[in-house]
Amino acid sequence: MIELQKVCKNYGLTQALIDVTCSIKKGEIVGFVGPNGAGKSTAMRIITTYTAPTSGTVKVGGFDVLKNPLEVRQLIGYLPETVPLYADMLVSEYLEFIGQARHLNGKYKQRYDWVVEACGLQSVLKRKIGVLSKGFKQRTCLAQALIHDPDVLILDEPTSGLDPLQIIGIRNLIKDLAHEKTIILSTHILPEVSTISDRILVVNNGRLVADGSFEDLVQEVTDRRSVYLAVKSPKKELQSALGSLPEIQEVVFDEKGERGAIGCHIYTSLKTDVTAKLNELIRNRGWDILEFQQEKLSLEESFIRFTQSSASIKKSSPPELHAEKEGGAQ
Amino acid sequence: MKDTAIIFRREFRAYFYSPIAYVFSVIFIVLNTSLYMFHFFFFGNADMRSFFSTLPLVLGLIFIPAISMRLWSEEHKLGTVELLLTLPMKTEHVVLGKYLAGFAFYLVALAGTWTIPILLVILGKPDFGPILGGYFGAVLLGAFFLAVGIFISGFFSDQIVSLIITSLACGFLVFIGWQYVPMVIDGWIPGLGEFFYKYIGVTRHFNDIERGVIDIKSIVYFLSFTALFLYLNAKALERRKY
Numbered sequence: 064m065i066e067l068q069k070v071c072k073n074y075g076l077t078q079a080l081i082d083v084t085c086s087i088k089k090g091e092i093v094g095f096v097g098p099n100g101a102g103k104s105t106a107m108r109i110i111t112t113y114t115a116p117t118s119g120t121v122k123v124g125g126f127d128v129l130k131n132p133l134e135v136r137q138l139i140g141y142l143p144e145t146v147p148l149y150a151d152m153l154v155s156e157y158l159e160f161i162g163q164a165r166h167l168n169g170k171y172k173q174r175y176d177w178v179v180e181a182c183g184l185q186s187v188l189k190r191k192i193g194v195l196s197k198g199f200k201q202r203t204c205l206a207q208a209l210i211h212d213p214d215v216l217i218l219d220e221p222t223s224g225l226d227p228l229q230i231i232g233i234r235n236l237i238k239d240l241a242h243e244k245t246i247i248l249s250t251h252i253l254p255e256v257s258t259i260s261d262r263i264l265v266v267n268n269g270r271l272v273a274d275g276s277f278e279d280l281v282q283e284v285t286d287r288r289s290v291y292l293a294v295k296s297p298k299k300e301l302q303s304a305l306g307s308l309p310e311i312q313e314v315v316f317d318e319k320g321e322r323g324a325i326g327c328h329i330y331t332s333l334k335t336d337v338t339a340k341l342n343e344l345i346r347n348r349g350w351d352i353l354e355f356q357q358e359k360l361s362l363e364e365s366f367i368r369f370t371q372s373s374a375s376i377k378k379s380s381p382p383e384l385h386a387e388k389e390g391g392a393q
Numbered sequence: 394m395k396d397t398a399i400i401f402r403r404e405f406r407a408y409f410y411s412p413i414a415y416v417f418s419v420i421f422i423v424l425n426t427s428l429y430m431f432h433f434f435f436f437g438n439a440d441m442r443s444f445f446s447t448l449p450l451v452l453g454l455i456f457i458p459a460i461s462m463r464l465w466s467e468e469h470k471l472g473t474v475e476l477l478l479t480l481p482m483k484t485e486h487v488v489l490g491k492y493l494a495g496f497a498f499y500l501v502a503l504a505g506t507w508t509i510p511i512l513l514v515i516l517g518k519p520d521f522g523p524i525l526g527g528y529f530g531a532v533l534l535g536a537f538f539l540a541v542g543i544f545i546s547g548f549f550s551d552q553i554v555s556l557i558i559t560s561l562a563c564g565f566l567v568f569i570g571w572q573y574v575p576m577v578i579d580g581w582i583p584g585l586g587e588f589f590y591k592y593i594g595v596t597r598h599f600n601d602i603e604r605g606v607i608d609i610k611s612i613v614y615f616l617s618f619t620a621l622f623l624y625l626n627a628k629a630l631e632r633r634k635y
Contacts, residue, residue: 111479115634136481145472149403151410163399164480207476 064089064245070119079105081269094260095249102269103249111141140213150193165211182206197224218248265369293326293354396482400490417459418502439517445527445603453563461542462555469550488627530602533615540622570596
Protein backbone atom coordinates (compact mmCIF):
# COMPACT_ATOMS: atom_id res chain seq x y z
CA MET A 64 0.00 0.00 0.00
CA ILE A 65 2.81 2.40 0.91
CA GLU A 66 6.23 2.13 -0.68
CA LEU A 67 9.26 4.21 0.17
CA GLN A 68 12.28 3.76 -2.08
CA LYS A 69 15.59 5.30 -1.01
CA VAL A 70 13.90 8.39 0.31
CA CYS A 71 16.12 11.28 1.35
CA LYS A 72 15.01 14.66 2.62
CA ASN A 73 17.26 17.63 3.28
CA TYR A 74 16.29 20.85 4.95
CA GLY A 75 19.14 23.08 3.89
CA LEU A 76 22.18 21.35 5.28
CA THR A 77 20.36 19.14 7.76
CA GLN A 78 19.49 15.70 6.56
CA ALA A 79 16.11 14.81 7.96
CA LEU A 80 15.82 11.46 6.21
CA ILE A 81 18.62 9.38 4.77
CA ASP A 82 18.01 6.53 2.38
CA VAL A 83 14.80 5.20 3.92
CA THR A 84 13.35 2.20 2.16
CA CYS A 85 10.37 0.28 3.41
CA SER A 86 7.12 -1.16 2.24
CA ILE A 87 3.90 -1.29 4.20
CA LYS A 88 1.25 -3.78 3.24
CA LYS A 89 -2.50 -3.22 3.18
CA GLY A 90 -4.07 -3.71 6.59
CA GLU A 91 -0.86 -3.37 8.58
CA ILE A 92 -0.57 -1.19 11.67
CA VAL A 93 2.90 0.26 11.74
CA GLY A 94 4.37 2.21 14.63
CA PHE A 95 7.02 4.84 14.01
CA VAL A 96 9.30 5.16 16.98
CA GLY A 97 12.28 7.39 17.51
CA PRO A 98 13.61 10.27 19.57
CA ASN A 99 12.53 13.85 18.89
CA GLY A 100 13.88 15.09 15.59
CA ALA A 101 14.53 11.59 14.30
CA GLY A 102 12.54 12.16 11.14
CA LYS A 103 9.19 10.55 11.99
CA SER A 104 7.10 13.60 11.19
CA THR A 105 9.13 14.31 8.06
CA ALA A 106 8.46 10.81 6.79
CA MET A 107 4.76 11.24 7.46
CA ARG A 108 4.69 14.62 5.77
CA ILE A 109 6.26 13.11 2.70
CA ILE A 110 3.73 10.29 2.56
CA THR A 111 0.86 12.77 2.91
CA THR A 112 2.32 14.96 0.09
CA TYR A 113 2.79 17.94 2.40
CA THR A 114 6.52 17.98 1.72
CA ALA A 115 8.37 16.49 -1.20
CA PRO A 116 11.30 14.10 -0.85
CA THR A 117 14.67 15.47 -1.98
CA SER A 118 15.33 12.20 -3.73
CA GLY A 119 13.77 8.77 -3.92
CA THR A 120 10.22 7.72 -4.71
CA VAL A 121 7.18 7.33 -2.52
CA LYS A 122 4.02 5.58 -3.65
CA VAL A 123 0.72 5.28 -1.88
CA GLY A 124 -1.79 2.83 -3.32
CA GLY A 125 0.23 2.80 -6.52
CA PHE A 126 0.17 6.59 -6.93
CA ASP A 127 3.36 8.61 -6.82
CA VAL A 128 3.27 11.43 -4.28
CA LEU A 129 4.91 13.86 -6.68
CA LYS A 130 3.10 12.97 -9.89
CA ASN A 131 -0.39 12.23 -8.56
CA PRO A 132 -0.68 14.12 -5.27
CA LEU A 133 -4.45 14.54 -5.47
CA GLU A 134 -5.09 10.82 -5.80
CA VAL A 135 -2.75 10.14 -2.87
CA ARG A 136 -4.49 12.75 -0.71
CA GLN A 137 -7.84 11.18 -1.51
CA LEU A 138 -6.63 7.89 -0.01
CA ILE A 139 -5.15 9.34 3.15
CA GLY A 140 -6.57 10.55 6.43
CA TYR A 141 -3.98 12.59 8.25
CA LEU A 142 -3.69 13.73 11.83
CA PRO A 143 -0.69 16.07 11.96
CA GLU A 144 1.29 16.59 15.13
CA THR A 145 0.30 20.27 15.23
CA VAL A 146 -3.44 19.45 15.51
CA PRO A 147 -4.60 21.91 12.84
CA LEU A 148 -7.92 23.39 13.84
CA TYR A 149 -9.66 26.70 13.17
CA ALA A 150 -10.19 28.08 16.66
CA ASP A 151 -13.14 30.26 15.68
CA MET A 152 -15.25 27.52 14.12
CA LEU A 153 -17.74 25.27 15.85
CA VAL A 154 -16.83 21.59 15.89
CA SER A 155 -19.80 20.79 13.64
CA GLU A 156 -18.86 23.57 11.18
CA TYR A 157 -15.29 22.34 11.06
CA LEU A 158 -16.35 18.79 10.26
CA GLU A 159 -18.78 20.08 7.65
CA PHE A 160 -16.00 22.05 5.99
CA ILE A 161 -13.75 18.99 5.90
CA GLY A 162 -16.64 16.90 4.60
CA GLN A 163 -17.18 19.32 1.73
CA ALA A 164 -13.49 19.64 1.02
CA ARG A 165 -13.25 15.84 0.91
CA HIS A 166 -16.17 15.76 -1.56
CA LEU A 167 -18.35 13.49 0.56
CA ASN A 168 -21.65 14.95 -0.73
CA GLY A 169 -24.41 12.37 -0.16
CA LYS A 170 -22.36 10.18 2.14
CA TYR A 171 -21.65 13.08 4.48
CA LYS A 172 -24.53 12.69 6.95
CA GLN A 173 -23.82 9.03 7.56
CA ARG A 174 -20.06 9.52 7.91
CA TYR A 175 -20.57 12.54 10.16
CA ASP A 176 -22.76 10.57 12.53
CA TRP A 177 -20.28 7.73 12.59
CA VAL A 178 -17.27 9.91 13.30
CA VAL A 179 -19.02 11.93 16.01
CA GLU A 180 -19.96 8.68 17.71
CA ALA A 181 -16.54 7.04 17.26
CA CYS A 182 -14.59 10.03 18.53
CA GLY A 183 -17.05 10.87 21.31
CA LEU A 184 -17.79 14.41 20.16
CA GLN A 185 -21.57 14.55 20.83
CA SER A 186 -21.25 16.89 23.78
CA VAL A 187 -19.09 19.52 22.05
CA LEU A 188 -20.60 19.78 18.55
CA LYS A 189 -21.91 23.29 19.12
CA ARG A 190 -18.85 24.56 20.99
CA LYS A 191 -16.11 26.73 19.55
CA ILE A 192 -12.97 24.73 18.89
CA GLY A 193 -10.82 27.37 20.59
CA VAL A 194 -12.36 26.74 24.00
CA LEU A 195 -12.10 22.94 23.91
CA SER A 196 -9.70 20.98 26.09
CA LYS A 197 -6.61 19.44 24.52
CA GLY A 198 -8.27 16.03 24.51
CA PHE A 199 -11.34 17.22 22.62
CA LYS A 200 -9.17 19.12 20.16
CA GLN A 201 -7.19 15.99 19.51
CA ARG A 202 -10.37 14.01 18.97
CA THR A 203 -11.90 16.64 16.70
CA CYS A 204 -8.80 16.44 14.61
CA LEU A 205 -8.93 12.66 14.58
CA ALA A 206 -12.54 12.92 13.41
CA GLN A 207 -11.30 15.10 10.56
CA ALA A 208 -8.86 12.37 9.55
CA LEU A 209 -11.53 9.67 9.62
CA ILE A 210 -14.50 11.43 8.08
CA HIS A 211 -13.89 10.29 4.51
CA ASP A 212 -13.27 6.67 5.50
CA PRO A 213 -9.72 6.67 4.11
CA ASP A 214 -7.81 3.53 3.19
CA VAL A 215 -4.66 4.85 4.81
CA LEU A 216 -4.48 6.58 8.16
CA ILE A 217 -1.42 8.59 9.13
CA LEU A 218 -1.50 9.57 12.78
CA ASP A 219 1.27 11.70 14.20
CA GLU A 220 1.16 11.28 17.97
CA PRO A 221 -2.55 10.46 18.14
CA THR A 222 -2.79 10.09 21.90
CA SER A 223 -0.75 13.07 23.08
CA GLY A 224 -2.69 15.18 25.56
CA LEU A 225 -5.33 12.57 26.27
CA ASP A 226 -6.12 11.12 29.67
CA PRO A 227 -5.58 7.38 30.25
CA LEU A 228 -9.22 6.50 29.63
CA GLN A 229 -9.29 8.41 26.35
CA ILE A 230 -6.01 6.81 25.34
CA ILE A 231 -7.57 3.39 25.75
CA GLY A 232 -10.60 4.60 23.78
CA ILE A 233 -8.46 5.83 20.88
CA ARG A 234 -6.36 2.67 20.99
CA ASN A 235 -9.46 0.53 20.73
CA LEU A 236 -10.76 2.69 17.90
CA ILE A 237 -7.51 2.24 16.02
CA LYS A 238 -7.64 -1.50 16.62
CA ASP A 239 -11.21 -1.63 15.32
CA LEU A 240 -10.21 0.20 12.18
CA ALA A 241 -7.23 -2.04 11.70
CA HIS A 242 -9.02 -4.75 9.77
CA GLU A 243 -9.75 -2.60 6.73
CA LYS A 244 -7.16 0.16 6.89
CA THR A 245 -3.46 0.61 6.69
CA ILE A 246 -2.34 2.67 9.66
CA ILE A 247 0.91 4.42 10.43
CA LEU A 248 1.24 6.05 13.80
CA SER A 249 4.07 7.69 15.61
CA THR A 250 4.40 8.07 19.32
CA HIS A 251 6.80 8.63 22.16
CA ILE A 252 4.80 6.34 24.40
CA LEU A 253 6.51 3.06 23.74
CA PRO A 254 4.18 0.61 25.47
CA GLU A 255 1.46 2.03 23.24
CA VAL A 256 3.30 1.03 20.10
CA SER A 257 3.82 -2.50 21.33
CA THR A 258 0.15 -2.90 22.18
CA ILE A 259 -1.29 -1.53 18.93
CA SER A 260 1.20 -2.13 16.18
CA ASP A 261 1.93 -5.28 14.24
CA ARG A 262 5.19 -3.84 13.17
CA ILE A 263 7.59 -1.26 14.54
CA LEU A 264 9.93 0.95 12.58
CA VAL A 265 12.64 2.59 14.64
CA VAL A 266 13.95 5.82 13.14
CA ASN A 267 17.05 7.55 14.42
CA ASN A 268 18.94 10.50 12.95
CA GLY A 269 16.98 10.15 9.74
CA ARG A 270 17.80 6.50 9.24
CA LEU A 271 15.62 3.46 9.58
CA VAL A 272 17.56 1.48 12.18
CA ALA A 273 15.14 -1.36 12.88
CA ASP A 274 12.07 -2.90 11.33
CA GLY A 275 10.08 -5.79 12.71
CA SER A 276 7.56 -6.99 15.25
CA PHE A 277 8.05 -6.17 18.91
CA GLU A 278 9.42 -9.67 19.58
CA ASP A 279 11.82 -9.44 16.63
CA LEU A 280 13.21 -6.16 17.86
CA VAL A 281 13.70 -7.43 21.38
CA GLN A 282 15.45 -10.53 20.13
CA GLU A 283 17.72 -8.48 18.00
CA VAL A 284 19.14 -6.51 20.90
CA THR A 285 19.30 -9.20 23.54
CA ASP A 286 21.54 -12.24 23.56
CA ARG A 287 20.18 -14.01 26.60
CA ARG A 288 16.96 -15.06 28.17
CA SER A 289 15.88 -14.22 31.68
CA VAL A 290 13.58 -15.80 34.25
CA TYR A 291 12.51 -14.21 37.49
CA LEU A 292 12.07 -16.55 40.43
CA ALA A 293 10.97 -15.87 43.97
CA VAL A 294 10.81 -18.79 46.42
CA LYS A 295 10.71 -19.30 50.16
CA SER A 296 14.04 -20.83 50.96
CA PRO A 297 17.32 -20.04 52.67
CA LYS A 298 19.47 -17.99 50.31
CA LYS A 299 22.50 -20.25 50.48
CA GLU A 300 20.52 -23.34 49.57
CA LEU A 301 18.99 -21.63 46.62
CA GLN A 302 22.36 -20.34 45.52
CA SER A 303 23.95 -23.79 45.59
CA ALA A 304 20.94 -25.39 43.96
CA LEU A 305 21.05 -22.94 41.06
CA GLY A 306 24.78 -23.39 40.85
CA SER A 307 24.24 -27.06 40.07
CA LEU A 308 22.53 -26.22 36.78
CA PRO A 309 25.18 -25.74 34.08
CA GLU A 310 22.82 -23.88 31.68
CA ILE A 311 22.62 -20.89 33.96
CA GLN A 312 25.04 -18.14 33.05
CA GLU A 313 24.39 -15.69 35.82
CA VAL A 314 22.15 -15.22 38.84
CA VAL A 315 21.37 -11.81 40.27
CA PHE A 316 19.63 -11.75 43.66
CA ASP A 317 17.15 -9.12 44.71
CA GLU A 318 18.13 -6.75 47.44
CA LYS A 319 15.35 -7.90 49.73
CA GLY A 320 12.86 -10.71 49.42
CA GLU A 321 9.16 -10.24 49.99
CA ARG A 322 7.50 -12.11 52.83
CA GLY A 323 10.62 -14.09 53.65
CA ALA A 324 11.12 -15.16 50.07
CA ILE A 325 14.20 -14.73 47.97
CA GLY A 326 13.98 -13.32 44.49
CA CYS A 327 16.49 -13.69 41.71
CA HIS A 328 16.95 -13.03 38.01
CA ILE A 329 18.30 -16.11 36.27
CA TYR A 330 20.04 -15.61 32.93
CA THR A 331 20.63 -18.29 30.33
CA SER A 332 21.63 -18.23 26.70
CA LEU A 333 18.89 -17.37 24.21
CA LYS A 334 18.52 -20.92 22.91
CA THR A 335 18.21 -22.81 26.19
CA ASP A 336 15.01 -23.01 28.18
CA VAL A 337 15.73 -23.65 31.80
CA THR A 338 12.17 -23.46 33.18
CA ALA A 339 11.51 -27.20 33.19
CA LYS A 340 14.67 -27.90 35.14
CA LEU A 341 13.99 -25.12 37.60
CA ASN A 342 10.52 -26.49 38.16
CA GLU A 343 11.85 -29.91 38.89
CA LEU A 344 14.46 -28.52 41.24
CA ILE A 345 11.95 -26.53 43.25
CA ARG A 346 9.52 -29.41 43.43
CA ASN A 347 12.25 -31.72 44.72
CA ARG A 348 13.17 -29.30 47.48
CA GLY A 349 9.59 -28.56 48.36
CA TRP A 350 9.98 -24.77 48.29
CA ASP A 351 6.99 -22.47 48.02
CA ILE A 352 6.91 -20.45 44.83
CA LEU A 353 5.80 -16.84 45.06
CA GLU A 354 6.74 -15.74 41.60
CA PHE A 355 8.02 -17.48 38.55
CA GLN A 356 7.97 -15.72 35.22
CA GLN A 357 9.73 -15.18 31.93
CA GLU A 358 11.17 -11.70 31.72
CA LYS A 359 10.88 -9.71 28.54
CA LEU A 360 13.17 -6.94 27.57
CA SER A 361 11.07 -3.82 27.62
CA LEU A 362 10.55 -1.79 24.48
CA GLU A 363 12.18 1.16 26.18
CA GLU A 364 15.30 -0.88 26.56
CA SER A 365 15.40 -1.98 22.94
CA PHE A 366 14.53 1.54 21.86
CA ILE A 367 17.55 2.89 23.70
CA ARG A 368 19.74 0.21 22.20
CA PHE A 369 18.63 0.99 18.69
CA THR A 370 18.90 4.70 19.00
CA GLN A 371 22.36 4.69 20.46
CA SER A 372 24.90 3.70 17.84
CA SER A 373 23.38 0.28 17.70
CA ALA A 374 26.05 -1.94 16.21
CA SER A 375 28.77 -1.36 18.79
CA ILE A 376 26.60 -1.69 21.85
CA LYS A 377 25.29 -5.05 20.81
CA LYS A 378 28.73 -6.60 20.92
CA SER A 379 30.56 -4.85 23.71
CA SER A 380 28.40 -4.41 26.77
CA PRO A 381 26.30 -7.21 28.21
CA PRO A 382 22.63 -6.30 28.17
CA GLU A 383 21.13 -5.33 31.44
CA LEU A 384 17.64 -6.59 31.55
CA HIS A 385 14.67 -4.84 32.98
CA ALA A 386 11.59 -6.77 33.84
CA GLU A 387 8.59 -5.56 31.92
CA LYS A 388 6.76 -4.92 35.17
CA GLU A 389 9.46 -2.47 36.13
CA GLY A 390 9.94 -0.90 32.75
CA GLY A 391 6.28 -0.49 31.93
CA ALA A 392 6.13 3.13 32.99
CA GLN A 393 5.80 5.69 30.26
CA MET B 394 -14.16 25.43 -9.32
CA LYS B 395 -16.26 23.68 -6.70
CA ASP B 396 -13.19 23.47 -4.48
CA THR B 397 -12.63 27.20 -4.86
CA ALA B 398 -16.21 27.80 -3.72
CA ILE B 399 -15.75 25.58 -0.65
CA ILE B 400 -12.60 27.43 0.41
CA PHE B 401 -14.22 30.77 -0.41
CA ARG B 402 -17.18 30.10 1.88
CA ARG B 403 -15.01 29.17 4.84
CA GLU B 404 -12.62 32.08 4.34
CA PHE B 405 -15.30 34.67 3.85
CA ARG B 406 -17.09 33.54 6.99
CA ALA B 407 -13.78 33.55 8.85
CA TYR B 408 -13.51 37.32 8.31
CA PHE B 409 -16.60 37.79 10.40
CA TYR B 410 -15.48 35.49 13.20
CA SER B 411 -12.86 37.94 14.39
CA PRO B 412 -13.35 41.56 15.38
CA ILE B 413 -10.29 42.69 13.40
CA ALA B 414 -12.22 42.75 10.16
CA TYR B 415 -15.01 44.90 11.58
CA VAL B 416 -12.52 47.29 13.14
CA PHE B 417 -10.61 47.76 9.91
CA SER B 418 -13.74 48.17 7.80
CA VAL B 419 -14.98 50.88 10.11
CA ILE B 420 -11.59 52.58 10.04
CA PHE B 421 -11.56 52.33 6.25
CA ILE B 422 -14.99 53.86 5.84
CA VAL B 423 -14.56 56.53 8.50
CA LEU B 424 -11.10 57.53 7.33
CA ASN B 425 -12.09 57.78 3.69
CA THR B 426 -15.32 59.58 4.33
CA SER B 427 -13.86 62.06 6.77
CA LEU B 428 -10.87 62.82 4.55
CA TYR B 429 -13.35 63.42 1.80
CA MET B 430 -15.65 65.54 3.90
CA PHE B 431 -12.83 67.88 4.77
CA HIS B 432 -12.19 68.47 1.11
CA PHE B 433 -15.86 68.58 0.24
CA PHE B 434 -16.73 71.39 2.61
CA PHE B 435 -13.58 73.30 1.72
CA PHE B 436 -14.10 73.37 -2.03
CA GLY B 437 -17.77 72.57 -2.31
CA ASN B 438 -17.46 70.56 -5.53
CA ALA B 439 -20.06 67.86 -6.22
CA ASP B 440 -17.51 65.26 -7.31
CA MET B 441 -15.45 62.52 -5.73
CA ARG B 442 -12.02 63.48 -7.05
CA SER B 443 -10.46 63.95 -3.66
CA PHE B 444 -11.94 60.68 -2.41
CA PHE B 445 -10.31 58.73 -5.22
CA SER B 446 -7.04 60.61 -5.00
CA THR B 447 -6.45 59.53 -1.38
CA LEU B 448 -7.85 56.05 -1.95
CA PRO B 449 -4.62 54.40 -3.25
CA LEU B 450 -2.72 55.38 -0.11
CA VAL B 451 -5.45 54.36 2.31
CA LEU B 452 -5.89 51.06 0.50
CA GLY B 453 -2.23 50.27 -0.01
CA LEU B 454 -0.88 51.31 3.35
CA ILE B 455 -3.65 50.19 5.68
CA PHE B 456 -6.71 48.47 4.47
CA ILE B 457 -5.57 45.85 1.97
CA PRO B 458 -2.60 44.68 4.11
CA ALA B 459 -5.04 44.32 7.00
CA ILE B 460 -7.31 42.10 4.92
CA SER B 461 -4.60 40.04 3.29
CA MET B 462 -2.29 39.48 6.26
CA ARG B 463 -4.28 36.64 7.75
CA LEU B 464 -4.91 34.75 4.53
CA TRP B 465 -1.83 32.53 4.79
CA SER B 466 0.00 33.79 7.87
CA GLU B 467 -2.77 32.59 10.13
CA GLU B 468 -2.75 29.17 8.48
CA HIS B 469 1.00 28.90 8.98
CA LYS B 470 0.69 29.90 12.60
CA LEU B 471 -2.15 27.51 13.42
CA GLY B 472 -0.57 24.70 11.42
CA THR B 473 -3.80 24.41 9.42
CA VAL B 474 -1.78 24.90 6.26
CA GLU B 475 -0.73 21.30 6.68
CA LEU B 476 -4.38 20.29 6.63
CA LEU B 477 -5.31 22.62 3.80
CA LEU B 478 -2.50 21.51 1.51
CA THR B 479 -3.16 17.82 2.09
CA LEU B 480 -6.82 18.08 1.11
CA PRO B 481 -7.56 16.62 -2.31
CA MET B 482 -7.57 20.07 -3.94
CA LYS B 483 -5.20 21.85 -6.27
CA THR B 484 -3.13 24.55 -4.59
CA GLU B 485 -4.28 27.03 -7.27
CA HIS B 486 -7.90 26.46 -6.32
CA VAL B 487 -7.17 26.97 -2.65
CA VAL B 488 -5.29 30.19 -3.41
CA LEU B 489 -8.12 31.45 -5.60
CA GLY B 490 -10.76 30.62 -2.99
CA LYS B 491 -8.87 32.50 -0.30
CA TYR B 492 -8.16 35.43 -2.59
CA LEU B 493 -11.77 35.78 -3.68
CA ALA B 494 -12.90 35.73 -0.05
CA GLY B 495 -10.58 38.63 0.72
CA PHE B 496 -11.72 40.41 -2.42
CA ALA B 497 -15.39 39.96 -1.56
CA PHE B 498 -14.71 41.37 1.87
CA TYR B 499 -13.02 44.37 0.29
CA LEU B 500 -16.03 44.93 -1.98
CA VAL B 501 -18.30 44.93 1.06
CA ALA B 502 -16.16 47.61 2.72
CA LEU B 503 -15.97 49.64 -0.48
CA ALA B 504 -19.74 49.45 -0.79
CA GLY B 505 -19.81 50.97 2.69
CA THR B 506 -18.77 54.31 1.16
CA TRP B 507 -22.13 54.56 -0.69
CA THR B 508 -23.11 57.46 1.54
CA ILE B 509 -20.88 59.84 -0.42
CA PRO B 510 -22.54 59.51 -3.85
CA ILE B 511 -25.97 59.63 -2.18
CA LEU B 512 -24.95 62.82 -0.41
CA LEU B 513 -23.79 64.32 -3.69
CA VAL B 514 -27.09 63.48 -5.40
CA ILE B 515 -28.98 65.19 -2.60
CA LEU B 516 -26.80 68.29 -2.51
CA GLY B 517 -25.94 68.78 -6.16
CA LYS B 518 -25.86 67.34 -9.63
CA PRO B 519 -22.76 65.17 -9.79
CA ASP B 520 -21.38 63.78 -13.07
CA PHE B 521 -21.72 60.02 -12.67
CA GLY B 522 -19.06 59.12 -15.26
CA PRO B 523 -16.03 59.88 -13.08
CA ILE B 524 -17.72 58.44 -9.99
CA LEU B 525 -18.44 55.11 -11.68
CA GLY B 526 -15.00 55.19 -13.27
CA GLY B 527 -13.50 55.84 -9.85
CA TYR B 528 -15.28 52.89 -8.28
CA PHE B 529 -14.28 50.69 -11.19
CA GLY B 530 -10.66 51.77 -10.72
CA ALA B 531 -10.94 51.13 -6.98
CA VAL B 532 -12.12 47.58 -7.64
CA LEU B 533 -9.18 46.92 -9.97
CA LEU B 534 -6.72 48.58 -7.60
CA GLY B 535 -7.97 46.57 -4.63
CA ALA B 536 -7.75 43.38 -6.67
CA PHE B 537 -4.12 44.08 -7.51
CA PHE B 538 -3.04 45.06 -3.99
CA LEU B 539 -4.82 42.08 -2.54
CA ALA B 540 -2.94 39.75 -4.88
CA VAL B 541 0.32 41.31 -3.71
CA GLY B 542 -0.85 40.91 -0.12
CA ILE B 543 -1.82 37.25 -0.36
CA PHE B 544 1.48 36.52 -2.09
CA ILE B 545 3.46 38.15 0.74
CA SER B 546 1.29 36.53 3.39
CA GLY B 547 2.34 33.13 2.01
CA PHE B 548 5.89 33.64 3.22
CA PHE B 549 5.36 34.63 6.85
CA SER B 550 3.75 33.02 9.83
CA ASP B 551 3.45 36.33 11.63
CA GLN B 552 0.49 38.46 10.56
CA ILE B 553 2.11 41.72 11.63
CA VAL B 554 5.17 41.03 9.48
CA SER B 555 2.89 40.29 6.52
CA LEU B 556 1.00 43.51 7.17
CA ILE B 557 4.09 45.69 7.29
CA ILE B 558 5.75 44.17 4.24
CA THR B 559 2.54 44.35 2.22
CA SER B 560 2.19 47.95 3.32
CA LEU B 561 5.71 48.72 2.12
CA ALA B 562 5.19 46.93 -1.19
CA CYS B 563 1.88 48.63 -1.94
CA GLY B 564 3.24 51.95 -0.72
CA PHE B 565 6.12 51.58 -3.15
CA LEU B 566 3.71 50.91 -6.01
CA VAL B 567 1.80 54.08 -5.14
CA PHE B 568 4.81 56.35 -4.53
CA ILE B 569 6.64 55.53 -7.74
CA GLY B 570 3.55 56.66 -9.59
CA TRP B 571 3.88 60.17 -8.12
CA GLN B 572 5.71 62.29 -10.60
CA TYR B 573 8.45 63.66 -8.37
CA VAL B 574 9.45 60.28 -6.91
CA PRO B 575 10.49 58.81 -10.28
CA MET B 576 12.31 62.07 -10.98
CA VAL B 577 14.40 61.61 -7.84
CA ILE B 578 15.11 58.00 -8.77
CA ASP B 579 16.05 59.10 -12.28
CA GLY B 580 18.56 61.42 -10.67
CA TRP B 581 20.35 58.42 -9.18
CA ILE B 582 19.98 55.88 -11.96
CA PRO B 583 18.81 57.49 -15.20
CA GLY B 584 15.85 55.70 -16.75
CA LEU B 585 14.94 53.60 -13.71
CA GLY B 586 12.47 56.11 -12.33
CA GLU B 587 10.73 56.49 -15.63
CA PHE B 588 10.58 52.72 -16.03
CA PHE B 589 8.95 52.38 -12.62
CA TYR B 590 6.54 55.19 -13.35
CA LYS B 591 5.46 53.86 -16.71
CA TYR B 592 5.33 50.13 -16.20
CA ILE B 593 5.19 49.29 -12.49
CA GLY B 594 3.60 52.23 -10.68
CA VAL B 595 -0.07 51.99 -9.97
CA THR B 596 -1.05 55.64 -9.68
CA ARG B 597 -0.90 56.60 -13.36
CA HIS B 598 -3.21 53.75 -14.39
CA PHE B 599 -5.55 54.37 -11.53
CA ASN B 600 -5.76 58.09 -12.25
CA ASP B 601 -6.57 57.40 -15.90
CA ILE B 602 -9.47 55.14 -15.04
CA GLU B 603 -10.68 57.42 -12.28
CA ARG B 604 -10.74 60.35 -14.73
CA GLY B 605 -13.01 58.26 -16.91
CA VAL B 606 -10.32 57.38 -19.45
CA ILE B 607 -10.77 53.64 -19.55
CA ASP B 608 -7.72 52.53 -21.46
CA ILE B 609 -7.43 48.85 -22.25
CA LYS B 610 -3.74 49.08 -21.30
CA SER B 611 -4.60 50.04 -17.75
CA ILE B 612 -7.09 47.22 -17.41
CA VAL B 613 -4.55 44.77 -18.78
CA TYR B 614 -2.01 46.18 -16.32
CA PHE B 615 -4.21 45.55 -13.28
CA LEU B 616 -5.53 42.18 -14.35
CA SER B 617 -2.21 40.76 -15.48
CA PHE B 618 -0.38 41.81 -12.32
CA THR B 619 -3.19 40.37 -10.22
CA ALA B 620 -3.02 37.06 -12.07
CA LEU B 621 0.77 37.03 -11.86
CA PHE B 622 0.86 37.42 -8.09
CA LEU B 623 -1.83 34.78 -7.56
CA TYR B 624 0.12 32.39 -9.75
CA LEU B 625 3.33 33.18 -7.85
CA ASN B 626 1.51 32.60 -4.57
CA ALA B 627 0.46 29.10 -5.61
CA LYS B 628 3.94 28.34 -6.93
CA ALA B 629 5.61 29.63 -3.78
CA LEU B 630 3.40 27.42 -1.62
CA GLU B 631 4.21 24.41 -3.77
CA ARG B 632 7.84 25.37 -3.62
CA ARG B 633 7.82 25.23 0.18
CA LYS B 634 7.63 21.48 -0.19
CA TYR B 635 11.18 21.31 -1.43
